[in-house]
Amino acid sequence: MRANCWMGKKDVRVETVPDPRILNQRDAIVRVTSTAICGSDLHLFNGFIPTMEKGDIMGHEFMGEVVEVGREVKNLRPGDRVVVPFPIACGACGACQSQLFSLCENSNPNAWLAEKMMGHSPAGVFGYSHMLGGFAGGQAEYARVPFADVGPLKIPAGLTDEQVLFLSDILPTGYMGAEMCDIQPGQVVAVWGAGPVGQFAIASARMLGAERIIAIDRFPYRLNMAREQAGATDIINYDKVGVREALLELTGGRGPDACIDAVGMEAHGHGIPYAYDRAKQMARIEFERPIALREAILNCKNGGVVSVIGVYGGFIDKFPMGSFMNRSLTMRTGQCHVHRYMKPLLEHIQNGDIDPTFIITHRMSLEDAPVAFDTFLHKEDECMKVVLKA
Amino acid sequence: MDLQSPTDGPPIADMTGQGLTKGLGVFSLGLGLAEVAAPCAIARLIGADERGATPVILRALGAREIAHGIGIFARPRSVWTRLAGDLLDLAFVGWQLGNRRNNRTRLLATVGALLGVGAFDVLAAVRMQRSQFGEPVTSLMTINRSPDEVYARWRDFSRLPDFMRYLESVTVLDDRRSHWVATLGGAPVEWDAEITGDLPGRSIAWRSVTPGIPLRGRVTFDAAPGGRGTEVCVDIRTAPMMKLFTRAEVNGDLRRFKQVLETGEVVASDASSVRGMHAAQPAPEGVVR
Numbered sequence A: 001m002r003a004n005c006w007m008g009k010k011d012v013r014v015e016t017v018p019d020p021r022i023l024n025q026r027d028a029i030v031r032v033t034s035t036a037i038c039g040s041d042l043h044l045f046n047g048f049i050p051t052m053e054k055g056d057i058m059g060h061e062f063m064g065e066v067v068e069v070g071r072e073v074k075n076l077r078p079g080d081r082v083v084v085p086f087p088i089a090c091g092a093c094g095a096c097q098s099q100l101f102s103l104c105e106n107s108n109p110n111a112w113l114a115e116k117m118m119g120h121s122p123a124g125v126f127g128y129s130h131m132l133g134g135f136a137g138g139q140a141e142y143a144r145v146p147f148a149d150v151g152p153l154k155i156p157a158g159l160t161d162e163q164v165l166f167l168s169d170i171l172p173t174g175y176m177g178a179e180m181c182d183i184q185p186g187q188v189v190a191v192w193g194a195g196p197v198g199q200f201a202i203a204s205a206r207m208l209g210a211e212r213i214i215a216i217d218r219f220p221y222r223l224n225m226a227r228e229q230a231g232a233t234d235i236i237n238y239d240k241v242g243v244r245e246a247l248l249e250l251t252g253g254r255g256p257d258a259c260i261d262a263v264g265m266e267a268h269g270h271g272i273p274y275a276y277d278r279a280k281q282m283a284r285i286e287f288e289r290p291i292a293l294r295e296a297i298l299n300c301k302n303g304g305v306v307s308v309i310g311v312y313g314g315f316i317d318k319f320p321m322g323s324f325m326n327r328s329l330t331m332r333t334g335q336c337h338v339h340r341y342m343k344p345l346l347e348h349i350q351n352g353d354i355d356p357t358f359i360i361t362h363r364m365s366l367e368d369a370p371v372a373f374d375t376f377l378h379k380e381d382e383c384m385k386v387v388l389k390a
Numbered sequence B: 001m002d003l004q005s006p007t008d009g010p011p012i013a014d015m016t017g018q019g020l021t022k023g024l025g026v027f028s029l030g031l032g033l034a035e036v037a038a039p040c041a042i043a044r045l046i047g048a049d050e051r052g053a054t055p056v057i058l059r060a061l062g063a064r065e066i067a068h069g070i071g072i073f074a075r076p077r078s079v080w081t082r083l084a085g086d087l088l089d090l091a092f093v094g095w096q097l098g099n100r101r102n103n104r105t106r107l108l109a110t111v112g113a114l115l116g117v118g119a120f121d122v123l124a125a126v127r128m129q130r131s132q133f134g135e136p137v138t139s140l141m142t143i144n145r146s147p148d149e150v151y152a153r154w155r156d157f158s159r160l161p162d163f164m165r166y167l168e169s170v171t172v173l174d175d176r177r178s179h180w181v182a183t184l185g186g187a188p189v190e191w192d193a194e195i196t197g198d199l200p201g202r203s204i205a206w207r208s209v210t211p212g213i214p215l216r217g218r219v220t221f222d223a224a225p226g227g228r229g230t231e232v233c234v235d236i237r238t239a240p241m242m243k244l245f246t247r248a249e250v251n252g253d254l255r256r257f258k259q260v261l262e263t264g265e266v267v268a269s270d271a272s273s274v275r276g277m278h279a280a281q282p283a284p285e286g287v288v289r
Helices: A039-045 A111-118 A161-168 A170-179 A196-207 A220-230 A243-250 A271-282 A291-299 A321-326 A339-351 A366-377 B012-016 B018-037 B039-046 B054-074 B076-097 B104-130 B147-155 B157-162 B247-263
Strands: A002-008 A011-016 A028-036 A061-069 A081-084 A142-145 A188-192 A212-217 A234-237 A258-261 A305-308 A330-333 A362-365 A386-389 B137-143 B167-172 B177-184 B187-199 B203-208 B215-223 B230-238
Touching: A002 A366, A011 A366, A028 A081, A028 A161, A039 A366, A061 A142, A061 A161, A081 A161, A111 B247, A161 A170, A161 A339, A161 A386, A170 A196, A170 A339, A188 A196, A188 A291, A196 A212, A196 A220, A196 A258, A212 A220, A212 A243, A220 A234, A234 A243, A243 A291, A258 A291, A271 A291, A291 A305, A291 A321, A362 A366, A366 A386, B018 B039, B018 B054, B018 B076, B018 B104, B039 B054, B039 B104, B054 B076, B076 B104, B137 B247, B147 B157, B147 B203, B147 B215, B147 B230, B147 B247, B157 B167, B187 B215, B230 B247
Parallel strands: A188 A212, A188 A258, A212 A234, A258 A305, A305 A330, A362 A386
Antiparallel strands: A002 A011, A028 A061, A028 A142, A028 A386, A061 A081, B137 B230, B167 B177, B177 B187, B187 B203, B203 B215, B215 B230
């Protein structure tokens, strides 16, 4: 089959590789019909996530048609159309039974590697380094899906791929980011990053009843989409205005009740602090450039919530612990427990509460994945989200 | 809680005499330093004449004592050489007893002390000689199944190779005895084991009875608080050369044991389906192990 492979830093290529096979009796093989490039794939592309190996198949947002199932998979049959959640979860361990699917205790065969870097291991993830399991990803013609009796969501007829594809990751991720804010009527939520996850966090905050939603980014096309399509009430372009001054003005000097970091480890910014982080990251002294996170903490209202859904990989410097502690802030974070959001969000899509297709700007062929990565990385052609058709 | 022995029952770690040996090493260093630094004070303490050749001899004995201390830390098995030192010390004190100007009471007390230390030296030497075991390897895992279920799966020795990667087979011979075949660095290693303790739902202990293959293992099953299943604790003691039982390996065994019990089988990824470095993409036909 053909698959998009990580060949090194800033180098992905579509190669011919062996077809996947059933390795465990709870596996399914899915013929991928649609797959997407995630913002977090750019962290892999840029070489910021350790334990990638040459030849690794990328991609963790995918859906398709079941073509083969293992002996123990009773709920799926060849021909079923499914969306696959990006964390791999067994459904039987303590974490899964607590609905913490991205912390599944059984799905990462390389847990020892993750333990070395993080203390304890999270779940395995498709196409996201060997530290997270060494699973082949979904930017391919076919994918092996472990625990197919737990993860994949069957899609009713009448819904297009594009309507449901983002149930695999970014829609639930954005939703969880908003849910973790514990939004009360009348509250103000600020969202750093108006990329695809930020757009869905904004749309979810709207569904959850936030009074005011402020989008912060530097690309006018993203800010416009946030206001016109996702439901942001206000936008801040940090290239044009000071974020702090703008937030104070929009909140009567209090600061937002909740701040969502939908940026993660490769934030951009201005001036000496940005140059400092950029230099340290390039020298590999620091894993992350936590500019958005620091800003979210410093600007959050006293006693407010900082919700982190942007991806981080290692250690950060200059964490404003003094501000965080003295002002009684709460941080909530995590890789999305996608499984617990898929069904309710599918209902929201069916009800018309949200139409996730608004973020799609590019439709390309799997064969064009390398071009698509480049376009997405450099935000060329007002690129927001690329869907690849296999 | 005593974190040195996380499970109940006799701690296996104390059977090697390693703690005693290290203690004797520290004692050697302390005494040697005192003899070298303050020979006259030491002479007064043991009741010997502090004039004449005595300080020089004490300094020499001190230097020997320090060398022993260092030697014990470098090679614990060299602890028996301390016995030769004890004899030298006794000869020195005996010689001093012949001098009428010395304090006989103190000298006799010194003889007593030397005999006491000598007894510890003999004990440590014997323990070190008998012990073929290195440091214990301990690993823990919480498994979301009842202690009875977890115990039963482990007690079925013939199915241990399902999750212990280095085991080729375990053949159960009778209620107590079993035959184990493993691969160590590409070469097969075989041993017979016997069960030394078996409390259904609580713990299993076993040991190798094959000469030259020192191996003791114990696994305990405790109900985890909050209905979270079973806390499994494995303790393996073996010779340092038996590289099968590193901490990482035992921990991997336990993780696969958890997968087998909770999900039905050992979970494979595309990269883990083949030994060694392998890209996260499906393996070509014929290389899956």
